[in-house]
Amino acid sequence: MCFTSNFWSLTIDGLNNGFLYALIALGYTLVYGVLQLINFAHSEVFMSGAFGGLFLTQALVGTGNPTGWTAGGYVAVGTLMGAVVGAIVAFLLERVAYRPLRRRHAPRLAFLITAIGASYFLFSLAGHLFGRDAYGVPDLLSHKSLFSIGSRNIQEYDLLVAGSAIAMLFILDRIVAHTRLGQGIRAVAQDAETASLLGVNIDRVISQTFIIGGLLGGAAGFLFGIGSSVGYTMGFVPGLKAFTAAVLGGIGNIRGAVLGGLALGLVENWGVTCVRNSWRDVIAFGILVLVLMFRPTGLLGERLGRSA
Amino acid sequence: MDTKHVVRAALPIAVGAVLLAGCGGSSSGGGGGGSSSGKTFTIGYQGPLSGGNAALGINMNNGVKLAVQQANDAKTLPYTLKVLSADDQGSADGSPPAAQKEIGDSSVIAVVGPAFSGASDAAGKIYGQANLLMATPSATLPALTDEGFPTFYRAVADDFAQGPPDADYLVKVAGKKKIFLIDDTTDYGKGLASAFKGEVAKAGGSIAGSDSAPQTSTCVPGATGSTSQYPSEASKVKGSGADAVFYAGYYCDFGLLAKAIRNAGYTGQLMSGDGSYDSHYISGAGAKNAEGTLLSCQCSDIASNPKGGDFITAYKSAFGQDPGAYSAEAYDVTNAIIGVLKGLGGSPTRAAVVSAFGSVDYQGLTKEITFGADHNLKVQTAFLYKVVSGKLKYLGDLTSLTK
Numbered sequence: 001m002c003f004t005s006n007f008w009s010l011t012i013d014g015l016n017n018g019f020l021y022a023l024i025a026l027g028y029t030l031v032y033g034v035l036q037l038i039n040f041a042h043s044e045v046f047m048s049g050a051f052g053g054l055f056l057t058q059a060l061v062g063t064g065n066p067t068g069w070t071a072g073g074y075v076a077v078g079t080l081m082g083a084v085v086g087a088i089v090a091f092l093l094e095r096v097a098y099r100p101l102r103r104r105h106a107p108r109l110a111f112l113i114t115a116i117g118a119s120y121f122l123f124s125l126a127g128h129l130f131g132r133d134a135y136g137v138p139d140l141l142s143h144k145s146l147f148s149i150g151s152r153n154i155q156e157y158d159l160l161v162a163g164s165a166i167a168m169l170f171i172l173d174r175i176v177a178h179t180r181l182g183q184g185i186r187a188v189a190q191d192a193e194t195a196s197l198l199g200v201n202i203d204r205v206i207s208q209t210f211i212i213g214g215l216l217g218g219a220a221g222f223l224f225g226i227g228s229s230v231g232y233t234m235g236f237v238p239g240l241k242a243f244t245a246a247v248l249g250g251i252g253n254i255r256g257a258v259l260g261g262l263a264l265g266l267v268e269n270w271g272v273t274c275v276r277n278s279w280r281d282v283i284a285f286g287i288l289v290l291v292l293m294f295r296p297t298g299l300l301g302e303r304l305g306r307s308a
Numbered sequence: 309m310d311t312k313h314v315v316r317a318a319l320p321i322a323v324g325a326v327l328l329a330g331c332g333g334s335s336s337g338g339g340g341g342g343s344s345s346g347k348t349f350t351i352g353y354q355g356p357l358s359g360g361n362a363a364l365g366i367n368m369n370n371g372v373k374l375a376v377q378q379a380n381d382a383k384t385l386p387y388t389l390k391v392l393s394a395d396d397q398g399s400a401d402g403s404p405p406a407a408q409k410e411i412g413d414s415s416v417i418a419v420v421g422p423a424f425s426g427a428s429d430a431a432g433k434i435y436g437q438a439n440l441l442m443a444t445p446s447a448t449l450p451a452l453t454d455e456g457f458p459t460f461y462r463a464v465a466d467d468f469a470q471g472p473p474d475a476d477y478l479v480k481v482a483g484k485k486k487i488f489l490i491d492d493t494t495d496y497g498k499g500l501a502s503a504f505k506g507e508v509a510k511a512g513g514s515i516a517g518s519d520s521a522p523q524t525s526t527c528v529p530g531a532t533g534s535t536s537q538y539p540s541e542a543s544k545v546k547g548s549g550a551d552a553v554f555y556a557g558y559y560c561d562f563g564l565l566a567k568a569i570r571n572a573g574y575t576g577q578l579m580s581g582d583g584s585y586d587s588h589y590i591s592g593a594g595a596k597n598a599e600g601t602l603l604s605c606q607c608s609d610i611a612s613n614p615k616g617g618d619f620i621t622a623y624k625s626a627f628g629q630d631p632g633a634y635s636a637e638a639y640d641v642t643n644a645i646i647g648v649l650k651g652l653g654g655s656p657t658r659a660a661v662v663s664a665f666g667s668v669d670y671q672g673l674t675k676e677i678t679f680g681a682d683h684n685l686k687v688q689t690a691f692l693y694k695v696v697s698g699k700l701k702y703l704g705d706l707t708s709l710t711k
Contacts, residue, residue, distance in 0.1 A: 009543035009572070017536040132358045134526055134560055136567070139594050143571050152543075153573055227571075228535035228564050229526060229592060231360060236525040237534040269540045277537050277544075278493050278520040 008150030010269045012158055016227070018265025019165035023220035024242030025249070025257040026172065027090070027213030033189035033252045034209045036108075037098070040115040042217055043239020044122035045090045049218020050225040050234060051130060052085025053078035054137050061138040071140040075226070078137075079164060079219050086218015087211045093118060094210040099203070126232040134231035141226065161223055168216055169258055175212070176254060185209055189252065244288055250298030259299055264288075347387040349656065351376055351645060352410035353638075354431070354442075355423030356398030360527030360560035363588045364634060365423050368445055369393050370627050371638030372420050374619075377626065379646045386654045389646070392416055396427045398558070399528060400495070403427035404434055411438040418443065418645045418661045420638055425449035425496035432457035441662045443645065445637040448582060448606060449499040453684050459662050463641045463677050465606040465688035467496075470581050471503025473690060473706035474554065474604050479513035481710060482602075484552035484577050486516040488545045490565070492557025493522045493533075500556035500581050517548035527560035538568035545574055552577035559584040563592025570597040582606055585633045585693060587700060595698035603693045608674045609702040610636040615673050640672030 024046055031039045057078040066074060097118045101110055141160065145153030176182035184205040187195035196202050221230075224238060241264060249260025264284055271283030291299065353372045355365035369391075376389045392413055394406035403422055410416050411434065418441040422428045428447040435442040436458045443461045444452075450466045478484050487508055491501035501518075508515055521541055522533035542565075545553055553569065553576060555562050562584040569578070570593075578601040580589075585605040590598040610616040610631055619639065623631045648664045649656055669678040680686050692703040703709065 006543040006547040009546070010540055013536075013539035013543060016539065020536075127358070132360070132362055133588065134360050134563070134592055136563075136592055136594055139596065143573070145573065151547075155571070157571070224535075228538065228567070231526045233360075233529045234526040234535070236529075237532065238536070241534065241536075265536075272537075272540055273544075276518075276520045277541060278522050280534075280537055281532060 008152040010273055012152050014266040014269030016161045018262035019161050020220045020224050021242045021245045021265055022258040022261025023165055023216045025246040025261045027217040028243050028246040029252055029257040030209050030213045034206050037111050041093055041118035043235030044119050045086045045214050045217045046221040047235035048089040049082035049086030050221030050230045053082035053222030054135055054230045056081040057138050075140050079222050082222030083215040083219040087214035090210040090214025123232050134229040136229050137225045181208055248288055248298055250300040253300050256298055256300035348390055349387055349417050350390045350392045350415040352392045352416045352419035354394045354396055354406050354419055354421035357395035359397040359529050361398045361558045363586050367632035367635040368423055368638035371635040372642045374623055374626055375639045375642035385649055398424045400426040400430040403430035407431040407434045417656050417658055420641050426494050428452055429495055432460050435459050440658050441665050443641050445641045446634045449495050453682050461679055461683045465690055467500045467503045469688040470604050470690040471500050472507035473710050475504050475507035476511050476710040478552055478579055479511035485513045486550045487513055488516050488548050488550035488553045489518040490555050491520050492561055493520045497556040504554055516550035523561055535564050538565050542569045542572035546572055555580040557583055559586045559589035563589050566593035566597050590695055590698055598695045601695045604690050606690045607634050607637055608691055612702050619673055636674050640674050644668050644670035644677045
């Protein structure tokens with residue numbers, strides 16, 4: 001039947017998507033935690049990271065055709081570059097677009113409009129700078145089957161996405177739970193005013209939160225680009241999906257974002273097994289509406305502070 | 309403290325720079341070569357000039373510009389012609405504003421385009437009300453000429469010249485009996501898919517599965533599909549046991565699909581129609597993944613056309629690159645319009661152009677442009693190409709290939 005013949009294929013693809021959604025969703029959820037702001041420009045942080053990794057790997061590969069460890073190394077530095085560029089863009093975004101608003105105690109709506117404006121600004125700028133074509137990332141991974149689960153052959157890309165996502169998620173979880181920065185993030189999320197009275201430098205914590213979100217989003221951008229392509233509007237749909245994942249898991253909740261990302265990736269992929277692919281979003285968002293109907297705060301509930 | 313001031317100063321400057329850049333970018337390309345004295349009239353062009361499928365639109369825009377420039381240089385007409393290009397991003401949503409841009413400029417007496425089927429459908433009424441000729445060099449959705457758009461002429465064969473022979477070729481000649489059919493949910497994609505599907509059974513093949521995968525936002529700004537849909541599409545294709553995949557859609561998404569399908573280890577034949585006939589398909593999919601793909605097109609191969617030499621040279625010197633898919637077709641349509649203008653004296657009107665264009669008989673580089681009562685070409689042909697060593701190779705015309 002439609003479901004059984006490709007179950008494992010769809011599951012693995014769903015997990016790939018889900019891990020990437022989770023990485024992006026963390027950017028939304030972390031920023032929401034400290035600012036109560038849905039940073040819609042985060043999808044452009046994702047796009048910038050993809051371009052960063054793309055240009056670096058293109059420069060490294062040149063006209064050559066690297067294989068083996070060299071190619072693997074290029075993928076690693078490309079991902080790192082994606083993370084760094086994502087972090088820089090996210091940092092600048094906060095400094096230029098949001099901090100002045102915060103200083104002037106602008107109303108919520110001003111933040112939201114600024115976020116949407118910043119998103120348009122960034123992707124239009126990318127369209128001008130990099131052109132409006134879709135670019136392919138140099139083909140650095142082998143497409144050989146390493147082993148198989150069910151009928152699905154597992155390739156380097158699958159391991160790359162799952163491995164790097166799990167590593168990043170684990171490190172993030174440790175940072176938030178055990179470091180001074182993590183304490184700061186949790187404190188600001190719980191009560192910014194009290195946190196500042198107790199000596200937490202709010203500006204710095206917010207800046208660092210954007211940087212962390214940017215690192216994860218930018219790396220996800222490049223990993224996403226390897227699987228498909230890189231273009232100036234590439235952030236739009238994945239960004240929206242990741243935002244959905246964050247809400248699904250409970251906005252502001254770190255583990256919720258991861259769970260929401262994986263759930264969304266799996267559900268939308270499973271959902272299309274028996275129907276046409278054009279139903280994908282109908283299914284994904286239908287489930288979101290259902291979940292929110294019964295659990296308005298998402299699967300794991302809101303609140304960053306409590307989760308870690 | 310200094311950094312704060314720098315940032316505060318930088319924001320308005322950056323915004324200003326982008327606004328200026330925006331202004332520079334949106335002023336449409338003139339025809340070039342025109343003298344400033346005397347009367348001028350304008351030939352419009354509507355197609356995608358931005359977005360993931362812009363390459364096709366720019367190919368055509370250049371063809372229009374070249375024809376106009378040559379007419380001006382040769383002083384073919386008693387006035388100077390200009391070109392007004394309107395960007396519809398290849399989408400139905402972007403089409404009405406682009407059409408309004410053409411209609412709003414009273415010097416525009418004819419429009420080449422819209423390039424894409426969905427955009428043509430969305431603009432047909434508007435152009436009709438303005439009594440402004442819309443002669444498309446490339447919109448192949450069969451239903452367009454059934455809509456009764458009064459000023460719409462299709463100077464290209466429709467998908468019935470392409471879809472059914474594609475099925476014949478795939479099943480009878482290439483011997484692929486079980487076919488997986490995917491459309492991109494656009495008017496064009498659905499039209500081509502249904503034209504193709506009807507012929508598969510007649511040719512002795514079967515549809516092993518079919519799907520609709522919406523265009524992705526990476527390829528078409530504002531589209532709702534995500535590139536993450538293609539791995540699951542590949543799973544479906546593999547699970548269906550099909551010998552071949554036929555994709556009815558445009559090159560940007562087909563590139564992503566082909567990449568995902570090959571990454572999933574599927575080795576069957578890939579085939580698509582004229583929307584995917586562009587070298588950007590090969591670069592998007594990766595040359596390795598695109599190798600062996602069959603592409604049909606109502607556009608003839610200008611490089612292997614004995615009459616194409618002068619055109620290719622002129623195109624290269626004007627734009628610094630080889631003509632792409634539909635460049636020569638757009639050039640032909642523009643020249644057909646210019647030929648009509650010749651007979652209309654010094655002050656042509658929109659109405660006069662429309663009524664004269666219906667009875668045009670112009671022998672272009674690619675084909676003879678002459679219309680039947682249904683505003684379709686009298687003679688319809690499509691051609692077949694294959695990706696060989698990362699390049700599009702001409703195989704021949706489908707009528708003789710499927711005999």
